Every structure is written in C-alpha cells, then in structure tokens.
Amino acid sequence: MKLDKYLDRSLWVFHLNTGSCNGCDIEIVALLTPRYDVERFGIKLVGSPKHADVLLITGPVNRKMLPRLKLIYEQTPDPKAVIVVGTCGTSGGVFYDSYNIVGPVDKHIPVDVYVPGCPARPEGIINGVLKAWLKLERLRGLSGKEVEQKIEEVKA
C-alpha cells in the first residue's frame, strides 16, 4: 500500500513515562532547550498522542501504567513510529526483577527504535528520532534503495 505524501512535514513527538526514574525524561527535555535544540529540525513535543507521529517511551512499564501505554499507542494515528528511550524500557534494566514491573515495552506494543543508555544521551535520542523518520519514509512506499540513498543524503 502506498501512503499519502503527508509525511513531508515535521515530526511531532509525544513523550510517555511508564514509571521511569526520570533520568531519561530530563534528557528528553534537555533536547528541546538551546544546547541541543531539536526544534530546529522541526521536532516538537506535543501534548496529545492524537497529534503525534512518534512516541517516545521511557520507563520499564509498571502495572498501573500498562493499560495507559496500550491506550496511548492506539490513540496515536498511523503511520507512527515508537521509540524506547533508555535501558529500562528496552530490557527492564535495573528494575528487571520487581513485582510491579510487567515490561519491557516491546512485550506489549511494537517498537521500532531502541535507544540504549541509562540514561540515554541526548545525541542518541536525536539519532533515534532520525531512524524513526526513516522508518516512516519506508512506510510511505520508498524502496529499500531509495531509503539508503536518503540515509546517505542525511549523513552528508
């Protein structure tokens, strides 16, 4: 299926905390501020999943947040990409053996990009959003070769 060309626009991002330690969340906010300033790439944090193209998920998913995680995934319109930021969302991290943790995130929703690190570095998160953008391009119907070309263009 070839999707519409609507993705020729900035990526809007929704951030969801599923019980993290806050470390990664703070780095996400640091992304928006002058040092890293992702808004110059058009990446913007939005207040509702309904406006978002990309979900940034932090935290190891505890019992109380699980239904919300699924709900927010469903509320995000397609085509969408999901990025897990931080080790604890990727594998459980230091919280792996708790009674209240039902994660990691990819046990419950499909994930496209993992950004490891505890906490993930802001540069790493930017890289992750870039990868998600390429995935969205692929969904739009670009062939593998064209995507590779695009990667080269972006790198240059």
Place this chain on the structure above:
Amino acid sequence: MSKSTAYKVPIGPIHPSLEEPMTFNFEIAGERIQSVDLAPGDNHRGIEFMGRNRNIVQIIYLAERICGICSASHPFAFCRAVENAAGIEVPPRAEYIRVIIAELERIHSHILWAGVAAHELGFDSVLYLSWKVREEVMDLLEIITGNRVNYGMFMIGGVRRDITEQQIPRIRKTIEYYKDVYQKLEDVFLDDPSIAVRTKNVGVLTYEDALRLASVGPTTRASGVKKDVRQDQPYSAYADLDIKAITPDIHTGEVNGDVYDRIIVRVLEVLQSVQIVEYCLNHLPEGEILSEPKIAKLLANLKKAKGEGVGRHEAPRGEVIHYVKLNELENPEVWKARAPTYNNLMSWVPMLQNQEVADIPIVIASIDPCIGCMDRVTLTDSETYKQQVLTREELRQLSIEKTRRMLK
C-alpha cells in the same frame, strides 16, 4: 436551586504539564478549586523489595535510579546508612568530594526547577534560558563523574572517582560562570513583574501548616521554617561549613509562604551551593578516597556486619532518609527509603484549596515534586481485584505485628 454543583476534573496520570505520572482528582466550582484528592501509585517500581534481593554494592546503583534528578542524594543517604550500620569511616577527601557532587546536583536541580516553573507560567523563553545555564553544570558533572545523570560516584566508605589536578581549573571556571550569571537569574526570577504577578499570594502554605504537615526542604523553608539537615545535624564535609537555612525573609524581609517565596529560596540556594563548592575545592584534603578499595573484601566485611543504620541528607527537595538493617547476610534485611516528596505531598492540599484552575500547574510544580522518589502502591486483592485503603489504625496494627515478627 443551588447555585452550582462542583465539577469533578481528573488530571493525570499522563498530562503535558506533569513530567511524571500522577493522578489528581479535583472538584471545581467555576474557576475555583473546592477540593483535591491525590491518587499516587503510577510510578511505583518496588525498589525496596528489589533491594532486599541484592547485595549492598548493587543497591547503590538501584538507589541512584530511584530518581534521576536526585541521583546523588539517594546513594549519599544510603551509603551513610550502611556506614552507620557497619561502623565504616569515610576518608576526609571522599567526604569533600561527596559534598561537591551533592551541591553540583543541587545547582542543576534548582535551575531545572526554575525553568520548569517558568514554563508552567507560560514564560517559555525563560525555560530555554535557564536550561542553557544549566548545561554548564551538566558538562562539569560529566567531566567529573563520566555521566550527565546517574553519576555512579558513591561507594560504601568513599567515592569511586577522585577529583584530579587537571579538573580543578575546570571546576573553578564553572564556579565563576555561576557567580557571573547569578545576578541575571535574580533579575529574571525575582525582579520581573510578570513572574511576581503570577506567583505572589498563589499556593500559600502557612507556617503552621508547614509544621503540621512536616514538609521539608525549600517548600518548608519558604514558609519560614528554618529546617535544613545541613544546619540542624551537620554531617560529612558540611560539618566544617557554617550553613544557615535560607528563608525568603533574607531577600524580602517577610515570609508569605507563596510560590514566589519558593522561587526566592531556590534561587538563593543556587548561590549558597556555588559557595559551598568553592569552599570545598579550596579546602580539599589530601588522602585516600575509599576506606576499602577492594570491592570483594568490602562485601565480605559487610557480610559480617550486624546492626541498624540511618542516613540523612538534605537533597535539593528536602530531607531524604535511608534506613538499613544488616544481619550478617549478603543482602540487607531491611532497606527503607523516604524521599522528600513523600512529606511534601500533602502540602498540596492546603496550597490548592480555593485556587484558580489556571494556577494548578505552577502550584503543583512549586514543591518540585519527584514522583519517582515517592511512589507507593495501594493494595489490590489479586483474586477479586478489589482495592483496599488501609486506615491509620490498621496500618499501625500491621506495623506492630511486623515488629513483633522481627523481634522473634
């Protein structure tokens, strides 16, 4: 017919103005808040439980991840609790390095908060400016510890990394930077009419309420209670310094206990922290940084230790207490952490009473909540899925029973 009935407005757990998940149930009549009920539990990870299955050194890293922003405070209090229980002496150089890290953390945390507060007021340019100023201390922390958040500096009986000769000029540069920029911070936050208009007489916590609810940290100091662990029970390198709790009357001559006063306290504390770091750097003693550098040997020693210990530390948000009981086991028998937000939580109720809806974000932000530190769970019966709220009497009874069990 009665004038109007109150609306029930739930806010959270996921909400753009909340960094972390937390639920509030408001009852609102028109624009006024009639009552508020808090429903925490969205960020609970069962950390104390996990800690009981790990050895002491592993717990340090778990304690760090109770909260990324207080990632020096929890290990600090935890290490002090274990040292207290096992009778370990910390070398003086390590004490000074610990205090330097803790104060650098306070600088970054307070500036972070100031930015978030400005954002909640709709003053985004100040958010960006203050976070730009904050990056300086993040860089320094990265140079000293190797990481921007979750520093991994603390170890039982000392610190893991030394401050080298080459790093000292870099630290001095940061100190100078903050001394320069401090006046600007004061201008922006304390002399700006738009911030004053939105925060004066908003979210008031009276002196009596602050005492009654046992609030801690800048929240209580802004209401005029001179409470600061560094002043009341000096520990570590703070014992060599003469630290005075900062209350808003130092700046304005009066105490109102409103959001504006909380801004004053935090802004002044940034300068205080810069001065503490400078003092520690000037008086950094020579010597070892660890009392027992071999971790295997340290663990073996701890395995033989028996006793209880309490560690207190003044975190950026207030007093954090860790309690540890060692009983000749590899892992601690009991580990209990009490973070400042746990105390400050209930002060939201008097603060939010009778406020306008538009002030909710700034009042909530004004105590600098850290849900990750604080969160607990409600009991749910796993068979019936019925939630159960324990009354104070029931809790007391459970606690007495547990004490009896453990004494046996």
